[in-house]
Amino acid sequence: MESVRQVLKMADLIPVIEKAMGDFSKGEEGGVVQPMRAVVPVKEHKGILYAMPAYSATSGALVTKLLTRFQDRDKIPVTGPRTTVCYFDHTNGDLKSIMDGEVITSMRTAAASAVATKYLAPKGPKILCILGAGRQARSHYQALHQICSFQEVKVWNRTLSRAQEFAAEYNSTVCETAQEAAKDADVIVTVTMSPTPILEHSWVKQGAHVNCVGACRPDWQEVSSELMQKSVVYVDSREAAMKESGDVLISKAEIYAEIGDLVNGTKEAFRDKTTVFTSIGMAVEDVVSAKLVYDKYVEQGE
Ligand SMILES: NC(=O)c1ccc[n+]([C@@H]2O[C@H](COP(=O)([O-])OP(=O)(O)OC[C@H]3O[C@@H](n4cnc5c(N)ncnc54)[C@H](OP(=O)(O)O)[C@@H]3O)[C@@H](O)[C@H]2O)c1
Secondary structure, eight states: OHHHHHHOOHHHHHHHHHHHHHHHHTGGGGTEEOOOOEEEEEGGGTEEEEEEEEEETTTTEEEEEEEEEESOGGGSOOOSOSEEEEEEOTTTOOEEEEEEOHHHHHHHHHHHHHHHHHHHSOSSOOEEEEEOOSHHHHHHHHHHHHHOOOSEEEEEOSSHHHHHHHHHHTTOEEOSSHHHHHTTOSEEEEOOOOSSOOBOGGGSOTTOEEEEOSOOSTTOOSBOHHHHHTSEEEESOHHHHHHHOHHHHHHTOOEEEEHHHHHTTSSOOOTTSOEEEEOOOOHHHHHHHHHHHHHHHHHTTO
8 A cells, every 4th residue: 555655646646537537438439448347245244346447548558446434443453555556568468557545546536636626626726625534535535636726625524533543644623514514615525435315405605516426326315406406516436326326316416517528528517516526436547647657666666
């Protein structure tokens, strides 16, 4: 994990993810082959196994990521890696590297939100709100500061002590309720494993941009149906969101565009309206991130 962290830098990653999102939304012309991910529920233990393969012709990289996500993490001691990336030679299929995927997942997800925020945040955003205080909260703090100069960051978490730990690590104000944290925020990030909404429409300032990252299961909703229905909704992959996003499926909100459409200039970025980016996470993001890591290692002669 540390060796990936040492070579993968957010400033390098964000433009690479931006290009990958654009390539993906170009369809065949973009050279991305990304089947829907395989999802294996482990119901008895509130868990799930994902297999996420993809190929990017323009990057020249072929990758599969395998990961597990289990709720109630406190009850399940971590005894081994839960996310692994297999990096193949795209010219002959040789397995070139097996990398820890935890850092890649955290960073590429936050980088995708940073791309969405770059296009959709209101001009001159001052207040960032983070709901959640886990790995994604940390990577989003870092990624969004690459895009915006916030004057204040407000954080809320289900377990207050974890929000306090977060605030001690990252300069932010702890809020006791999600409503208080969301108040007046220009950019909001939801990065929890909550299966029911933690963010209501009436708490969100008109014109704010919301990155919804946590609810990537069809029966989970992280933000209210009213917020989804009254916002302009963007996704990373329309196909994946229509199959896996509870926020989209339960609210029946209309998807306006993919973020890649904004990168390609084929759809409008409504900065003045309240916007939601529903992130499911795309395998092509892992592909281009793993290539960055692999190339840096080769460059260093390792
Ligand atoms: N869209 C994507 O591409 C993508 C990529 C990776 C991860 N994710 C999703 O992002 C979410 C966060 O991931 P992570 O890596 O940051 O996980 P993490 O480090 O385990 O943190 C989990 C966070 O969720 C909170 N939480 C758990 N159950 C909750 C509940 N019922 N109500 C409210 N908050 C709850 C936890 O609060 P406590 O401290 O109180 O436990 C903690 O803040 C997960 O749902 C994960 O599947 C999405």
